[in-house]
Amino acid sequence: MKPTKSPGVNILNRIFWLILNLLFGGFTALTLLIWVSCDMEMPTFFFPLLTSSPFLQSVFHLRWFDLQLTLFHKILFNVCLFGLFGFVHTFFARDDVQRYFITKFLFPSIGLRTFYLILTNLTAWIMMGFWQHTSIQLWDFLSNPIFEIEYRKHKILLTLFSIINLPGMLVIKQFSILQFFGVKQIFQPSSCLMNFRTTGMNKLVTDGMFHYCRHPMYLFLLVGYILSPCVSLDKFLFIIYAIGYLYIAIPIEEKKLEVIFGPAYIAYKKCVPAVLPRFEKKNKLV
Template identity: 30%
Template sequence: MKRTLLLGYAALAYVLFVAVLAWAVAFVADVGVVVGIDHGPRVATGAAIAVDLALLGAFAVHHSVMARPSAKRVLTRFVPAAAERSTYVLSADLLLALVFWQWRPVGGTLWDVSAQPWRGLLWTLYLAGWALAVASTFLVDHLDLVGLRQAGARDYVPPGFTTRGLYALVRHPLMLGLLVAFWATPTMSGGHLLFAAAATAYILVGIRFEEADLRRSIGAPYVDYARRTPALLPVRRRAVPGARVNEL
């Protein structure tokens, strides 16, 4: 009975994850949603920036704090260990949905590409970024990432890190995909720039914390992998013994 409840809870979190992911694609593209990155309730520019940064900040703080091992230990005092990941996914998705729902557009346009085929190519690149992000989760363990494996396994064993496929090109293909999706747009408004810049800053800071955790937990194999593989930009550099790990 307990296992059934855990699986039901994890499935609910996963359904919300898929729904919010679809919402994210539509929101950033500003199509098919009531509130998009460039349309919705209008307020003064200063107020819009303050609201949007507060929303993004709340998500970033939650996402960072809840990912720390100490926070996970605290959470398991209140929920079963098998539900810890699903709870993280569920709460993160609710906060991200709040960002999309309460977002306030910011005026101004940095660029607007209307000529074809360039506009179509930018939209293609946008969708490719989301596809890259989603595909990278399956190369590690998609079910583990969203909490379904923890809820369903009687003897859960965390997946090891992988160096295959996309991970042979960059260490963080999921983050690379998100960055491409956030910046590849034919129309860069002030609000879109705010979203993309804030998200980029958070991703870069988050990668540093994640890298530190991975080096502590995996040790020498990860350090060696990091020396050979760039973090985000799939550009090979000549390996130099004792050189600092390539951060980008």
């Protein structure tokens, strides 16, 4: 892959992209994880923090519309919403798409990751806002009167999800949190050469959690969603949609990694499963 020099940028450009990143970038992407972990609901303890802004109150009060669909059409509609989110999430991570933006539109490489996150977040909010709930609860172990106050229930769900995903957070830390959320790229020298990666490291990591599966972050997210005291049909179907999406997205993502790391990554793929871990005697993989 031939690297391309990033267009020059001044300090005002960097400030502009930093503001966009902080307002609409990587950190707001956590909202989707919070929404799903709280059984497809926005935590009610958010709302007292938004009392000064009626607009934010209306945005965070999901869902925005009830289309009065039948159960079958609700499921079909939600599949389309997830498909839109998945398409944007994968399509704009492609090297050729990123190369097109940089070479044809002279798009500043410092804002590439931020732009990608904004597009992904936009479709995530569309999915959350338009999601048509089935109102079917598969199990709810927090229906006891002691948890009747909704914010208490949401705090428990979010806490449990966070604990399960602590190892996944360590994966992000290994890849640099600021780089993962697109902040580090904003302050990189404009003269540096870009290899079109929106995130990641230049070194292939095969130890730690990566010894047991190639995508441990996906693993912990799925486990965190499934091992929950409250799971509605909507959340269960979201998990099914996510698993189906990973079957498509992971091969696309790994084509880029094969180009970057070459035979080393191909050998790594042959030894280590994608998401479901395989626990065997630890040997050096690469």
